[in-house]
Amino acid sequence: MSTDLLEAPAPSPSGKDPAVAERRTMIQSSARHTLKRRRSVALAIRILFGTCTVLTLIPLIALIAYVTKRGIDAMSVAFFTHTPTPEGVSGGGISNAIVGSLIINGMALVIAMPFGLLVSLFLIERRGPIANAIRFGADLLSGLPSILIGLFAYSIVVVHTHFSAYSAAVALAVLMLPIIIRGDEEAMRTVPAELWEAGLALGARQSRVVRSVIVRGAIPGLVTANLLALARAVGETAPLLFTTIGSQIFSLSINQPMNALPIVIYQDGTTAFPQLQLDAWGSAFVLMLGVLVLSIVGRMFAARMTRKSR
């Protein structure tokens, strides 16, 4: 019984046992002894790591500030409404690049959004080696350098036809796919299990529950995934260099080369003409702003999603 324990001399908190008391003073004194050293090490590390954080932030803030400053210098009405002019002729703009970027990325999203949703539905509905392999494939695809995806679109589409806006859309769609697949799947998995069960308890088939309950409940998350995919694709340059290659004229034909913002930056940024350099900075500013807005809006939808699921 427990009487033994009760009657045994307690490992006394009151310190009546001399051995315990001695041990305690020893621990206390050694703790006091090292406290100063441990505190100063902690402070030094804190300063070191804080410096690292500042070092991380400085270039990033400098980058955004500089691009904004140079970009605002480039802003004018003509910048948004005119097509590029040759070196030395003023009044040029990048209207064709803005429209081109919108069309190419719009097409890519139109391809990737439904396709990505279907693949993620497959991942939600099936378990097992096939689903795992597809998930792994999507992860690997998202780590693939974009230049390789550009080369893929080149050798699958361009070689058999010619340089065109739609070949660029194919490349960007492939780039978006893994982000959309994994993002959609993640979003649908955050829908509370109770909703699954409620749907099934009503007698609905699994696929019916997925379509009417899970997809609908996950809509903010799906929007986030698609916006983040778009934000990633808009700024990609390498795939465009092998597919749509840029153009000086205003073109709405998806069968022809089109201009795009990253191509303007790539081509004009390395010229020696100040006016073209200004166009490059303006494009960089517009592109950066667009990507940041897409990311922020995407995150806001994601935040809404987490609030809802709580």
Added chain:
Amino acid sequence: MDVKEDSPRQLLEQRRSSRSRLRGYPLLLWAAATFFVVVLAAIIEGIVSQSGQAFHHFGLSFLWSTSWNTVTNQYGAGAFILGTLVVTAIAMLIAVPVGRATASFLTEMCPRRIATPLGIGIDLIAAVPSIVIGLWGLYVLQPVFLRDVEPFMQKIPVIKFFFKGAAEGPSLFLAGFVLAIMIIPTMVALSRTALSGVGVLDREAAMALGATPWQVIRKVVVPGANSGILAAATLALGRALGETIAITFLIGNSTRIAHPFSLLNPGDTLGSIIVFNFGESEPGTLLRSSLLALAVILLVITLLVNIGGRLLVRKNRQFTLL
């Protein structure tokens, strides 16, 4: 009678028969999944198929041969593999410690009111397109490096042996440094996830034992998050290896390995040489095939790194579930 018609069995029968009308839906899912696999296969096929000529012509020595001559039609990947490794190594040497320290500071040592907006800001900056960072590096960092940073590096003992010769502007070092700026946000974001995955109870237990914040990090948080941080570094490595466009602005496009070797030399990576030379190459030529052979090498390297990274992530996820 009437009741019998509404019995569950009846309903089930009805549903079974209606299932045939909906057979299109699972079929659609299978079609999408199959097509996705086809796309993956097509990516590999599209890159690999045209590289055969180069590998056939030069054999395995293509991998280490350092000649790249469009006049004599002699091509080898050695200089570009070296360039890729050097630039990536510089980027990782800067980004991993700085990114880790920043992530630790944000998760452990900094008031939440400051840490949260900073973390979100760094996440957002990770989305800035690499070409914008490259442009900034070209116009802002290159002059600064030429004037101040590179002469300064030449004065530091030991490190100065890597900085022989005169600085010219574009260099391996500059490309690696800008690449580091590019992957630090990735490194910070992924490390933060790994660090905040360590349980609150573990931290509190350590604090109750009298550990200082730094001891909590060193003895509890970092061991707990180690595999996650390693995964973060591996994924950042994958990104660094594949980054191309910003590097084309900064690396100077030199296909030769200069003697003596110096980080101030211009160079080329696997990606940048493809961008520089692809427009000049006609389909079917040995040059085009050699460029695609370089792409195959890049493909293999990044696939291996990413497979490693994903396996680590997976292992880590299991670890945190337990």
